[in-house]
Amino acid sequence: MTAVVAEHDDHHDHHDHGPEKGILRWIITTNHKDIGTLYLVFALAMFFVGGTMALIIRSELFEPGLQFVDPNFFNSMTTMHALVMVFGAVMPAFVGLANWMIPMMIGAPDMALPRMNNMSFWMLVAGVLLLASTLFMEGGAPAAGWTLYPPLVLQTGKAFPFAIFSVHMLGISSIMGAINVIATIFNMRAPGMTLMKMPLFVWTWLITAFLLIAIMPVFAGAVTMLLTDKFFDTSFFDAAGGGDPVLYQHIFWFFGHPEVYVMILPTFGVASTIIPVFARKPLFGYASMVYATGAIAFLSFIVWSHHMFTVGLPIAGELYFMYATMLIAIPTGVKVFNWTATMWKGSMTFETPMLFSIAFVVLFTMGGFTGLMMSVAPVDFQYHDTYFIVAHFHYTLVPASVFILMAAGYFWLPKWTGNMYNEKIGKLHFWLSAISVNILFFPQHFLGLAGMPRRIPDYAVQFADWNMVSSIGAFIYGFSQLLFVYIVIDTIRGGTGEKVSDEVWEDASKHSLEWTVPSPAPYHTFTTPPEKIPTEHF
Amino acid sequence: MKKTKQLLACPVLMALGLGSAHADYTLNLTKGVTQLSNELYDLHMLIMWICVFIGIAVFGTMFYSIYHHRKSKGHQAEQFHENTTVEIIWTIIPTLILVGMAIPATKAVVDLDRTQESEMSIKVTGKQWYWDYEYLDNGIHFESHLDEASERVHRVSSMDPRSVPNYLLNVDKPLVVPVKKKIRFLFTAADVIHSWWVPELGWKKDANPGFVNEAWTYVDKPGTYRGQCTELCGRDHGFMPVVVIAMEQDQYDAWVKATLDKQNQAPDLSDQTRNSLMAHGESVYLKNCVACHQIDGNGIPGWFPALRGSAKVTGNMDQLIGFIQAGTSKMPAFRKLPDNELAELITYIRNAPALGNNVGDEIQPNKITPKWDDDE
Numbered sequence: 001m002t003a004v005v006a007e008h009d010d011h012h013d014h015h016d017h018g019p020e021k022g023i024l025r026w027i028i029t030t031n032h033k034d035i036g037t038l039y040l041v042f043a044l045a046m047f048f049v050g051g052t053m054a055l056i057i058r059s060e061l062f063e064p065g066l067q068f069v070d071p072n073f074f075n076s077m078t079t080m081h082a083l084v085m086v087f088g089a090v091m092p093a094f095v096g097l098a099n100w101m102i103p104m105m106i107g108a109p110d111m112a113l114p115r116m117n118n119m120s121f122w123m124l125v126a127g128v129l130l131l132a133s134t135l136f137m138e139g140g141a142p143a144a145g146w147t148l149y150p151p152l153v154l155q156t157g158k159a160f161p162f163a164i165f166s167v168h169m170l171g172i173s174s175i176m177g178a179i180n181v182i183a184t185i186f187n188m189r190a191p192g193m194t195l196m197k198m199p200l201f202v203w204t205w206l207i208t209a210f211l212l213i214a215i216m217p218v219f220a221g222a223v224t225m226l227l228t229d230k231f232f233d234t235s236f237f238d239a240a241g242g243g244d245p246v247l248y249q250h251i252f253w254f255f256g257h258p259e260v261y262v263m264i265l266p267t268f269g270v271a272s273t274i275i276p277v278f279a280r281k282p283l284f285g286y287a288s289m290v291y292a293t294g295a296i297a298f299l300s301f302i303v304w305s306h307h308m309f310t311v312g313l314p315i316a317g318e319l320y321f322m323y324a325t326m327l328i329a330i331p332t333g334v335k336v337f338n339w340t341a342t343m344w345k346g347s348m349t350f351e352t353p354m355l356f357s358i359a360f361v362v363l364f365t366m367g368g369f370t371g372l373m374m375s376v377a378p379v380d381f382q383y384h385d386t387y388f389i390v391a392h393f394h395y396t397l398v399p400a401s402v403f404i405l406m407a408a409g410y411f412w413l414p415k416w417t418g419n420m421y422n423e424k425i426g427k428l429h430f431w432l433s434a435i436s437v438n439i440l441f442f443p444q445h446f447l448g449l450a451g452m453p454r455r456i457p458d459y460a461v462q463f464a465d466w467n468m469v470s471s472i473g474a475f476i477y478g479f480s481q482l483l484f485v486y487i488v489i490d491t492i493r494g495g496t497g498e499k500v501s502d503e504v505w506e507d508a509s510k511h512s513l514e515w516t517v518p519s520p521a522p523y524h525t526f527t528t529p530p531e532k533i534p535t536e537h538f
Numbered sequence: 539m540k541k542t543k544q545l546l547a548c549p550v551l552m553a554l555g556l557g558s559a560h561a562d563y564t565l566n567l568t569k570g571v572t573q574l575s576n577e578l579y580d581l582h583m584l585i586m587w588i589c590v591f592i593g594i595a596v597f598g599t600m601f602y603s604i605y606h607h608r609k610s611k612g613h614q615a616e617q618f619h620e621n622t623t624v625e626i627i628w629t630i631i632p633t634l635i636l637v638g639m640a641i642p643a644t645k646a647v648v649d650l651d652r653t654q655e656s657e658m659s660i661k662v663t664g665k666q667w668y669w670d671y672e673y674l675d676n677g678i679h680f681e682s683h684l685d686e687a688s689e690r691v692h693r694v695s696s697m698d699p700r701s702v703p704n705y706l707l708n709v710d711k712p713l714v715v716p717v718k719k720k721i722r723f724l725f726t727a728a729d730v731i732h733s734w735w736v737p738e739l740g741w742k743k744d745a746n747p748g749f750v751n752e753a754w755t756y757v758d759k760p761g762t763y764r765g766q767c768t769e770l771c772g773r774d775h776g777f778m779p780v781v782v783i784a785m786e787q788d789q790y791d792a793w794v795k796a797t798l799d800k801q802n803q804a805p806d807l808s809d810q811t812r813n814s815l816m817a818h819g820e821s822v823y824l825k826n827c828v829a830c831h832q833i834d835g836n837g838i839p840g841w842f843p844a845l846r847g848s849a850k851v852t853g854n855m856d857q858l859i860g861f862i863q864a865g866t867s868k869m870p871a872f873r874k875l876p877d878n879e880l881a882e883l884i885t886y887i888r889n890a891p892a893l894g895n896n897v898g899d900e901i902q903p904n905k906i907t908p909k910w911d912d913d914e
Binding site: 064065066067070071072075138139140143144145149151152155157158238239240244245246279280281282283284285286287288310311312315318319322323326327329330333334336337340341342343344345346347348349350358361362365366369370372373376377378379381382384385386446449450451453454455456457458459460461462 | 564565566567568577578581582585586589592593596597599600604607608609610613614615616617618619620621624628629633636639640643644646647648650651691692693695697698699700704706707725729730733735737741742743744746747748749751752765766768769770771772773774775776777838841
């Protein structure tokens, strides 16, 4: 009798607990960790594709005059760089982190909808590949900027319908990912894991998922209207038929502004997860961080026209969007003060994830300052569409979102692989990145204020010096990221050889559940719910 | 060698954080030459200093903490968190600062909007890729293209941009305005969205096809002020600068008279030598055709057809004249090109070595018979 039960258990283990063998494992997987890995690897690859495009841009801008590329290809590069980085690198990277970490952080065995999870990943790959294929089509890839403003975007060649279809696919993929995150968080939390006990990364992703569900259909609608304007004789955006090109901008930015917060809210979540661990203190204001995230998400829906101050808004519109935009500074300030207060009187150590997180707080705040400057509508009549805005949003994306993604990589790699990364090379990667990113983007503030418009392939000679400095920074930054690839591969293959504990970081298990499972995390975790929920942030 | 020198100069420049060989080198926003632009500059500086001050406070606290509260110094972590008083304070103080910023900002928004009671109006139309200016009060109307020197240099990569004065910031016909007069601008566009920006005037304004936007200026100081298109408008977005020359009233009046005289003058249709036709033809080509058909006449495959070896260009001359005047769905109709310029252009495109064509003929201005009736 006993023997029969044991045999049954063995069989069960074999059938259920291991991944498929070979390549098929990755294609048909429904395991949240496998899908998380797929997302992260894909995002890293796209980070280098988008980065290569950025280096083509910076090479052309190294000196005045046109040296390497045709202006139209240059415009394609600025467009594709943005689309690839936003939809191919940063968003998928955070979805990857969500897949890996959310179930482990809330004590769930997997995502709520595992098959849809697989589908949303492969749809993303298809969407990005379709987008990339437009580079080889007659007339070139879209060259109207990532905002795809009409009427200019309607001048795109053969690539136009393909680009729009790829946007649809990316949108569907994002919506499926978002539904999965919401379903998981609402239904799969371990007993005792109340909403206000969830780690902030989970909270920020919950709010981000709602943003995604609200905005992706809007974007899909906007590009579909472009499609019918081009092929089916509608005139949504054509004045000659009673439409208005500025209508597109309103619809786009109703999507676009929350979209940029889709890339920054999970960033806040990771930073709020990492800083307390290395400060050895609870997060200063857990509840106010949750409310601030909610407030930022709400505000993101009612400020869209601050991207359009010079488009010819009525004065009431200018004033309303200026005041509403200025308000964002308050919850954002709360966040920055919170991180600072969390470090205050802590017992800090400075491993690579902490270094990246501190750099994030400082450099993101600088991006916030320029954001505040541009919220002031009348002065935006000078800043708008210059390198000043280029500097602003790159500060809020590169040393913010991208730095935090790197921090997340270093923070959780030991948990994912069971091996420790090489701290020396990690720190080298950090210092090279932190210094070069400022050489790259800080001079762009000067260029913008001095009068250099964005999206131009060639410029007047008084802009030459800072462009050259910026390009040098770009190359240092770009090539230092190869160190990260080296570290990831090295860590997967054994890293320093040191066997990491379940907790990895000192007292990390007080902060979040993922540090209570073995390192590397087994293929299935929390098949039975955890008994104890960390409550330290209370 | 030049590049090596520049490369070497870079770290030095970075270390100094200032200084350059260029006289008009700048790190900050211009104060501009209008009351409005000065108001915006002051607002810009005010907010920048507020940001600097907050930055010093926040980063100062953070770095103090990073230096003192570290484990390697044996600092023990305190476990405090959640303090309602502190959280209310750090919500209220920023709110007050924002209110303080919003007051002068609101005043500036109102000032920007004050387009009424202007003394003259200029209609500005953005086109791919030049500006079209129409003085609504006196009928002056002209196009303003990138100047020939910049046009040549940016299209031929071996030429040095530094050899051209005001590279990419110069035009063939600048916009001329009087000082100390309230001028209203009306913006629209013919094809895609453009944006008209002169930093010294303090603002930019989008030119939207099918709609009219307004803005105003009152220039205090005579001078030449340069800007660019700031809304991505296609391939040559970077090559449609704005130049505004502000003059004293009497000089401006003289300019208006001279310009009107020239505008109303019938074009000179007398015969020209072949060299003269070719030389003028190149200018006409650089202004009207080069953006699409390119300096070497190769066009852009998939976008714009080549003129080099084109049967249309080198074939029947009458058909070519009709084609240029009528335009196509993609090419604008050049009906307004006067006969002398059309003759020069046609002679040039059929025979220019730069375009690889050599038909060996020419056409004189008086031989151009109207192939297109404007009333049609």
